[in-house]
Amino acid sequence: MRSYNQYCAVAKALDLVGDRWTLLIIRELLLRDRCRYTDLQFGLPGIATNLLADRLRDLEENGLVRRIDAPPPIATTLYELTPRGRDVKPILDALGHWGVAQMVVPHEQDTFRSHWLAYPVRELLTDRSPSDPPVTIAVHTGESEMIIETAGGGALARQGVAEGPDAVLTGPPGPILGLLTGVLDLEQAKSRGLTFEGDMTAIRRVQPVATRA
Amino acid sequence: MRSYNQYCAVAKALDLVGDRWTLLIIRELLLRDRCRYTDLQFGLPGIATNLLADRLRDLEENGLVRRIDAPPPIATTLYELTPRGRDVKPILDALGHWGVAQMVVPHEQDTFRSHWLAYPVRELLTDRSPSDPPVTIAVHTGESEMIIETAGGGALARQGVAEGPDAVLTGPPGPILGLLTGVLDLEQAKSRGLTFEGDMTAIRRVQPVATRA
DNA sequence: CAGCATCCGCTTTGATACTG
DNA sequence: CAGTATCAAAGCGGATGCTG
Numbered sequence: 531m532r533s534y535n536q537y538c539a540v541a542k543a544l545d546l547v548g549d550r551w552t553l554l555i556i557r558e559l560l561l562r563d564r565c566r567y568t569d570l571q572f573g574l575p576g577i578a579t580n581l582l583a584d585r586l587r588d589l590e591e592n593g594l595v596r597r598i599d600a601p602p603p604i605a606t607t608l609y610e611l612t613p614r615g616r617d618v619k620p621i622l623d624a625l626g627h628w629g630v631a632q633m634v635v636p637h638e639q640d641t642f643r644s645h646w647l648a649y650p651v652r653e654l655l656t657d658r659s660p661s662d663p664p665v666t667i668a669v670h671t672g673e674s675e676m677i678i679e680t681a682g683g684g685a686l687a688r689q690g691v692a693e694g695p696d697a698v699l700t701g702p703p704g705p706i707l708g709l710l711t712g713v714l715d716l717e718q719a720k721s722r723g724l725t726f727e728g729d730m731t732a733i734r735r736v737q738p739v740a741t742r743a
Numbered sequence: 744m745r746s747y748n749q750y751c752a753v754a755k756a757l758d759l760v761g762d763r764w765t766l767l768i769i770r771e772l773l774l775r776d777r778c779r780y781t782d783l784q785f786g787l788p789g790i791a792t793n794l795l796a797d798r799l800r801d802l803e804e805n806g807l808v809r810r811i812d813a814p815p816p817i818a819t820t821l822y823e824l825t826p827r828g829r830d831v832k833p834i835l836d837a838l839g840h841w842g843v844a845q846m847v848v849p850h851e852q853d854t855f856r857s858h859w860l861a862y863p864v865r866e867l868l869t870d871r872s873p874s875d876p877p878v879t880i881a882v883h884t885g886e887s888e889m890i891i892e893t894a895g896g897g898a899l900a901r902q903g904v905a906e907g908p909d910a911v912l913t914g915p916p917g918p919i920l921g922l923l924t925g926v927l928d929l930e931q932a933k934s935r936g937l938t939f940e941g942d943m944t945a946i947r948r949v950q951p952v953a954t955r956a
Numbered sequence: 957c958a959g960c961a962t963c964c965g966c967t968t969t970g971a972t973a974c975t976g
Numbered sequence: 977c978a979g980t981a982t983c984a985a986a987g988c989g990g991a992t993g994c995t996g
Contacts, residue, residue: 629756
């Protein structure tokens, strides 16, 4: 809880959420809503367990996180954001929007969790024909199945199993995002480990208009 | 340049701008445009000089900052943001927007620089009667004079000397912001060191509508 | 097993001093 | 002015141990 000691709005914000790992903890709580300590650990590969405990304590003291002692049937502590903590979302959105540019070249040793897809999908993909019935793309990458759906003129990702998807993407996240964003064409993506089934027009529909392969 | 090694847009952004002091350096370069090493030091009270040098090197390597060797008449190095660096602005805006809530209680040992007013003024103040001719408020706090002006339905702060301002605020930044935001009334602000001259209706005009004292 | 606390080697930070 | 050099202290990451 070191402070910059500057009477400046940005510095005051960073005093509370600028420590290493803190914004990523809030990312997890935003993406997964209320969850357990172990869920947070899973969603934050690389964090030391004492650091996670420390940060959660700090966040609780500062009123961004609330701790819920679930009743006997579950008998575990759950963590969730307070309203003030949820207000951090625009900061993460801005970071995500700026950070997607850094994802085009996936790094070899990067870890990955399925639910992280939410940011690039929302920031990068679109719906080129919003008046047509929505399309569904099943994505098999990481630890759990994800669904990408067109909605409200854009595209959203959520966890779940698609019934009768228009397309199915399987493989590592790099070529999957590469194909979805149009940075890679189908052949390039396949050569990097992607398996594709279904209708390519569903893919083309969500590709961003500007940056086409 | 430690990385989280997560294939996630937010983590990738934090890999580049998440280190301590980095976002505040970008704040300075955004607020002051191109400036010298010493100007940055002045705008970043508390930073160690080696850290500033390290961060500037990292930022340059990552393509966010450009170094300009000014020709003989000036004969000094200037730093400025690249387009990619300027794209960080929405992140700082989101942080500033969220962080102003932390400014209502100024801390005793906080340092202050006049140009930092830009964030709370833009985020907090408004123009309650945009159709009327604009008002000007001179602010004397910190090391240089600032002008607050209504414009485009809101209020902006910039460095400069006002000619014939509608009001003049002098004193520490806490009560000045307190009065401007309506958290303090004139008597409370005066008792905390504020000196006020001019027309209170100019102050009331920029006060936020929701949180009135 | 969930939820930490402790210990330890290493890196980063912050303060100061010094140099071209 | 624009940094580099040095060094103590704090923070971090990894491993392990403890408790309900």
